[in-house]
Amino acid sequence: MSQRLRVNPITCEAHGMCAELLPERISLDDWGYPIVDQEPLPPELLDHARRAAQACPTFALLLARPRERVS
Amino acid sequence: MSEETLLIDSPAAWESEAGDPFQPHGTLPRLLAGIPAQGAMGLDEHLAVHGDVPAYPRRRGRRAGESPLIEQIAQAGLRGHGGAGFPTATKLRAVADSRKRAILVVNASEGEPASLKDRTLMQTLPHLVLDGAQLAAQAVGADELIVCVCESAEASVEHTALALAERRGLPGDTTHTHLSAVPGHYVAGQESALVNHCNGGPAIPTFTPPMVFQQGVRRRPTLVANAETLAHVALIARHGPEWFRQLGTPSQPGSALVTLSGAVANPGVYEIEHGASLHSLIDAAGGALGDPRALLVGGYGGSWIAGHLLRGVALSDEHLAPHAASLGAGVVLLLSADACPVAETARVTRWLADQSAGQCGPCVHGLDSIAASVQEIAGGLAQANATQRIARLAALVRRRGACGHPDGVARMVTSALDAFAPELADHARHGPCEDCARPAQLPLPGRGHTSGTSPELVSLR
Numbered sequence: 001m002s003q004r005l006r007v008n009p010i011t012c013e014a015h016g017m018c019a020e021l022l023p024e025r026i027s028l029d030d031w032g033y034p035i036v037d038q039e040p041l042p043p044e045l046l047d048h049a050r051r052a053a054q055a056c057p058t059f060a061l062l063l064a065r066p067r068e069r070v071s
Numbered sequence: 072m073s074e075e076t077l078l079i080d081s082p083a084a085w086e087s088e089a090g091d092p093f094q095p096h097g098t099l100p101r102l103l104a105g106i107p108a109q110g111a112m113g114l115d116e117h118l119a120v121h122g123d124v125p126a127y128p129r130r131r132g133r134r135a136g137e138s139p140l141i142e143q144i145a146q147a148g149l150r151g152h153g154g155a156g157f158p159t160a161t162k163l164r165a166v167a168d169s170r171k172r173a174i175l176v177v178n179a180s181e182g183e184p185a186s187l188k189d190r191t192l193m194q195t196l197p198h199l200v201l202d203g204a205q206l207a208a209q210a211v212g213a214d215e216l217i218v219c220v221c222e223s224a225e226a227s228v229e230h231t232a233l234a235l236a237e238r239r240g241l242p243g244d245t246t247h248t249h250l251s252a253v254p255g256h257y258v259a260g261q262e263s264a265l266v267n268h269c270n271g272g273p274a275i276p277t278f279t280p281p282m283v284f285q286q287g288v289r290r291r292p293t294l295v296a297n298a299e300t301l302a303h304v305a306l307i308a309r310h311g312p313e314w315f316r317q318l319g320t321p322s323q324p325g326s327a328l329v330t331l332s333g334a335v336a337n338p339g340v341y342e343i344e345h346g347a348s349l350h351s352l353i354d355a356a357g358g359a360l361g362d363p364r365a366l367l368v369g370g371y372g373g374s375w376i377a378g379h380l381l382r383g384v385a386l387s388d389e390h391l392a393p394h395a396a397s398l399g400a401g402v403v404l405l406l407s408a409d410a411c412p413v414a415e416t417a418r419v420t421r422w423l424a425d426q427s428a429g430q431c432g433p434c435v436h437g438l439d440s441i442a443a444s445v446q447e448i449a450g451g452l453a454q455a456n457a458t459q460r461i462a463r464l465a466a467l468v469r470r471r472g473a474c475g476h477p478d479g480v481a482r483m484v485t486s487a488l489d490a491f492a493p494e495l496a497d498h499a500r501h502g503p504c505e506d507c508a509r510p511a512q513l514p515l516p517g518r519g520h521t522s523g524t525s526p527e528l529v530s531l532r
């Protein structure tokens with residue numbers, strides 16, 4: 001099952017760890033908040049993505065399965 | 072816009088623009104049929120105008136099969152009238168498919184300053200909305216109804232309470248019914264914010280998932296439906312999808328309530344057929360006061376269209392798409408010829424930035440930066456490339472909040488860059504114009520952002 005990265009923008013406090021650990025998919029905006037590539041993660045990045053999610057001090061980076069949007 | 076300026080009109084049927092002359096056309100008004108000159112339409116009169124509430128089987132359990140009403144709504148092609156335009160049947164199905172007993176939240180919170188349609192419905196025709204709520208509750212298997220009305224609309228809150236009391240014992244009435252007054256700030260009506268409010272929290276958005284149709288009020292599957300959308304449900308249930316489709320366009324059937332304001336003789340809430348020309352709406356409102364400088368359509372998170380492009384504009388999403396606009400929550404605001412669009416846009420953008428719930432970094436910082444840049448242009452204090460900076464910031468905040476607030480602001484500001492390019496360039500170079508000093512035309516309520524307010528649940532059962 002392909003997984004995607006998501007940020008909880010409410011809990012994110014712009015620590016910036018995720019962009020350090022996964023620069024392939026995450027950059028920072030003008031204020032230090034992550035801009036995340038929402039495309040499915042290729043297998044070779046999965047471990048790095050998991051590490052980045054675990055390193056987030058506020059647990060704001062999430063690995064999510066694609067889900068149908070209903071509303 | 073004060074409550075006193077509210078004028079409700081229900082113009083007779085406007086001819087369909089592109090309709091086949093041999094096709095039987097429905098007539099207007101639909102929702103506004105029999106609307107009283109003042110006060111609310113009582114239950115007896117309401118049933119005399121529209122007929123009894125039809126009996127549809129109440130959904131009991133997952134295996135019972137889908138309610139025929141949901142199929143009717145799907146065939147009618149009804150989409151939500153709260154702003155997002157999501158297909159109503161899809162939303163109903165998502166809630167009906169859940170295992171737990173659902174809750175229905177009627178959304179008449181209407182935090183949009185230029186919109187009065189939902190408070191008007193609750194104030195004058197509450198039973199039409201409550202019919203739709205009752206029917207939708209049956210269709211999704213909800214036994215609890217929470218009617219959320221903006222606390223600033225006192226007459227709407229009062230008339231809704233009276234109507235709910237009047238309906239007690241009506242066949243098919245929902246078991247548990249509450250009325251809740253919602254704070255008036257802009258994001259309060261967002262789906263997750265309303266659920267947060269009903270759960271005793273502040274009326275500010277939450278992170279999803281879980282989506283409210285999975286876990287909403289008291290962790291139960293929750294259908295949040297706009298008041299006008301439910302009023303359409305009440306009529307589809309009575310007359311069927313073919314009747315519904317006699318008005319409107321194939322991709323956007325039916326009628327819509329619009330709040331027409333600004334430079335027109337008789338501003339107010341009007342019912343139009345989707346696809347009706349802007350011209351016909353303005354005519355029904357007694358004509359425009361001079362040549363409008365621009366049109367703001369959809370809402371404050373909607374789109375500006377420059378005045379010279381208004382000829383031939385029709386009010387449906389497909390007709391508005393070439394202008395990068397949509398009908399949204401039905402806001403149709405004509406900016407008068409003597410208003411400064413740059414000053415108006417700067418004020419509204421600042422107001423919207425201040426309406427951020429303050430939860431998401433890109434919204435807090437991004438909207439503030441956008442508003443500051445527009446204000447700098449309006450004051451002639453902008454650095455070179457200020458409009459490019461605004462366009463870049465607008466693209467940067469899109470889809471990066473817990474709710475769609477930053478997206479709406481980005482959309483409105485981007486449309487202003489397009490519609491008011493010459494005026495923005497002039498202000499950037501020469502500073503404020505003569506019209507800048509005029510009082511604001513776009514209403515900016517002094518509704519502060521209230522957090523931590525617990526809902527006043529008025530239990531009626």
